[in-house]
Amino acid sequence: xxxxxxxxxxxxxxxxxxxxxxxxxxxxxxxxxxxxxxxxxxxxxxxxxxxxxxxxxxxxxxxxxxxxxxxxxxxxxxxxxxxxxxxxxxxxxxxxxxxxxxxxxxxxxxxxxxxxxxxxxxxxxxxxxxxxxxxxxxxxxxxxxxxxxxxxxxxxxxxxxxxxxxxxxxxxxxxxxxxxxxxxxxxxxxxxxxxxxxxxxxxxxxxxxxxxxxxxxxxxxxxxxxxxxxxxxxxxxxxxxxxxxxxxxxxxxxxxxxxxxxxxxxxxxxxxxxxxxxxxxxxxxxxxxxxxxxxxxxxxxxxxxxxxxxxxxxxxxxxxxxxxxxxxxxxxxxxxxxxxxxxxxxxxxxxxxxxxxxxxxxxxxxxxxxxxxxxxxxxxxxxxxxxxxxxxxxxxxxxxxxxxxxxxxxxxxxxxxxxxxxxxxxxxxxxxxxxxxxxxxxxxxxxxxxxxxxxxxxxxxxx
Numbered sequence: 134x135x136x137x138x139x140x141x142x143x144x145x146x147x148x149x150x151x152x153x154x155x156x157x158x159x160x161x162x163x164x165x166x167x168x169x170x171x172x173x174x175x176x177x178x179x180x181x182x183x184x185x186x187x188x189x190x191x192x193x194x195x196x197x198x199x200x201x202x203x204x205x206x207x208x209x210x211x212x213x214x215x216x217x218x219x220x221x222x223x224x225x226x227x228x229x230x231x232x233x234x235x236x237x238x239x240x241x242x243x244x245x246x247x248x249x250x251x252x253x254x255x256x257x258x259x260x261x262x263x264x265x266x267x268x269x270x271x272x273x274x275x276x277x278x279x280x281x282x283x284x285x286x287x288x289x290x291x292x293x294x295x296x297x298x299x300x301x302x303x304x305x306x307x308x309x310x311x312x313x314x315x316x317x318x319x320x321x322x323x324x325x326x327x328x329x330x331x332x333x334x335x336x337x338x339x340x341x342x343x344x345x346x347x348x349x350x351x352x353x354x355x356x357x358x359x360x361x362x363x364x365x366x367x368x369x370x371x372x373x374x375x376x377x378x379x380x381x382x383x384x385x386x387x388x389x390x391x392x393x394x395x396x397x398x399x400x401x402x403x404x405x406x407x408x409x410x411x412x413x414x415x416x417x418x419x420x421x422x423x424x425x426x427x428x429x430x431x432x433x434x435x436x437x438x439x440x441x442x443x444x445x446x447x448x449x450x451x452x453x454x455x456x457x458x459x460x461x462x463x464x465x466x467x468x469x470x471x472x473x474x475x476x477x478x479x480x481x482x483x484x485x486x487x488x489x490x491x492x493x494x495x496x497x498x499x500x501x502x503x504x505x506x507x508x509x510x511x512x513x514x515x516x517x518x519x520x521x522x523x524x525x526x527x528x529x530x531x532x533x534x535x536x537x538x539x540x541x542x543x544x545x546x547x548x549x550x551x552x553x554x555x556x557x558x559x560x561x562x563x564x565x566x567x568x569x570x571x572x573x574x575x576x577x578x579x580x581x582x583x584x585x586x587x588x589x590x591x592x593x594x595x596x
Contacts, residue, residue, distance in 0.1 A: 134162055134486070137204050137267075139259060140214035140276070141167025141197070142174030144423055144448070145474065147181045147441050149212065152475035154186050154193055159483035164194045168204035171219075175199075177430050177437065184438040201259075205266040210482055213259065213286075214275040217252045220423055222588070223416035227408075229583040233576055236405045237414060240345050241397045242570035245278040246549045247584045250561060251591055252276065253285045253553035260289035271485055273297055273478055274496075280344030281546050283496045284511035285554070295523055296496025297481065299473030300392055301340055301347055301513060304375060305333045305494065308352050308390060311369040312359045330354055335492045335517040341503065341528040342513050343539055343546070344496055345394035348387070350529060364388070398538065401570060422448060484518035491518045497525050505536050510543050541569045558585075558595040 136153065138146055146167070153162050167182065169175040179197045186192040198204050205211065216223070226244040227237035236242045256276060263272060272294040276282045283296030313331040331354060339351040351358045363369050364385050370376040375393045376384050383399065384390055397404050408414060413421070426444040430437040477493065484491035492515070499510040502525060506512065517524045531539065548564035551557065558581065566577025585592035 134160065134210070135164040135166065135208045136162050136210045136212065137166040137168065137208040137270075138212045138214060139168050139201075139204070140212075140216065141204075142169035142171050142176075142178045143214050143216065144178075144426065144441075144445075145214065145275075146178050147185055147438070148445065149214075149475045149478055150182050151185055152479045153482065154189060156189065158479060159487050159489060160479070162193045164196065164207075166196045166198065166204040166208065168198055168201060170199065172199065173431075174427060177427050181430065181437045181441045184436075201262055202266050205263060205270070208267045208270045209486070211263060211267065211270050211272045212275060212478065213256065213272060213282075215252070215255065215259075216276075217248075217255050218588070220416060220420035222251070223248070224414065224420055225587045226584075227414040227416045229587050230580065231405070231409050231414070233579050233583065234405070235572075235576060235580065236397055236401055236570050237408060238397055238404075239416065240278040241394060242568055243565050243580045243584075245281075246545065246561075246564055246568065247580075247588075247591075249278050249281045249546075249549050250553045250584070250595070251588060252278075252282060253550055254594070256282050257285050257289060257554065260286040260294065264289055271295070271482075273481060275474060275478075278344065278546075280496055280511050280513065281550055283344075284509070284546070285550050287498065287509070287511065292498070292522060295481065296344065296511065296513075297474065297477045298344055298494075298496065298513070299477055300345070300394065301342075301349075301494035302333070302477060303473050304349055304373075304390060304392060305338055305340065305352075307373050307375075308338075308349060308360070308363060309333060311372040312352060312354060312363055314372065315359075315362060315366060315369050333492050335490070335515070336526050338515060339529050340494050340513070340515050341531055341535075342392060343542055344511075344513050345392060346398065346539065346542055347392045347513050348389040348395075348535060349391075350389045360390070364390075398569065418451070419448070481518060485520060485522070488520035492516075493518055495523060495525075497523055500525075502528055503531050503536075503539065505531065505540050506543050507547070510547065512539075538569060541567065545569070552595065556594050556596055561595050 167179055183195055223239055226247045230237035230243045237244045274283045274296045279296045279298055286294045309331040337353045340349045352360045370381045375390055378393055378396050430440045480491045495516045496511050496513050499506050499512045500508055503512055514525050514528055545564050545568040548560050552560035552564055562578055562581045565571055565580040566574040571577050
């Protein structure tokens, strides 16, 4: 089986490869093709990957190429992990918004919209090439902003493209772990006798939202919803990163556990103030960190894999540190440090190829799941996956502020996609202005002007 990674010079690529080439993995990868437009980054990551697979008894063949068709040809799976403009562009996405007093974040609000305006045309062009060269491949999209990018690629690839994110299933697993502790099953619940009672299974939990905007609204164990018990227990909530971030009182008021990115919507003023006064934005931190990694890993006599492990742990441990309330120490709890993209991708691949069912939270077509949203909108919901494909299960009705926030955000997302594909400055202005994190039409206009100035190629594309 051939796996192609578009964006093969990306920092997180070794994390994904470590999972899919594990001897115990349910899928067998015979060839990994790494493609990237940045030859220097690609060479460094290829070195890490070759070192990583070199100790295997049956290592996959690793090919490195700048030729897109060569990379795609014969692929059964394509991972799309692209960052248009690199981390330097992420810094501009953040700083342009912050300069206007608006939240600056990679995937949330105007920062995410600006990123999408540059990224959607590139990813749709990629989708068209996949449709020609590897029409039977499954495309697993990691590229942010994942919801918008997946929705745009669906216009070409339909159900063959699925968006993934590790935050929803991470939330689900933390909730299951905390419920197990409530029942006295201990911190190790999930790996011993009776563990299946707490493992997320199809239809036994209700999660609904958009990418980086969703809520876990029920968790059923033995047919009983245990989320109310979890929300009522201070000690249990202490094991939930999202409750630590937003406060136990607020998650109780919601009656649900929010995706951690909802912090930016619920605590917009505090998040904007903290990010604005931080020594660096997250984008600046990553730009500096990744520059150091690529330099250190390429240095004479370096151990590239050891260098990557060091920088990777630092990256995961400081996730959302610039936004975390004081008292959290700027670091995640150790049990939450290890990112989960690789596990999500592996579970998805295994279910699609082996028929062994998996329960996942994925970015898929809405259809009639959330009636307040267009049928072609991409939503993030619980799904059962097998060799027949991805099967979302029905969600409970979405009402009140959850429905309103989803609808307004999705409207801004769809305007952003249309602006990117049509090259329309007017649609881009409207997209910025109607986003729930932008409080003025005039600010929406200023955001458009600011991003067109920051990115001359965007200024030329939007007319």
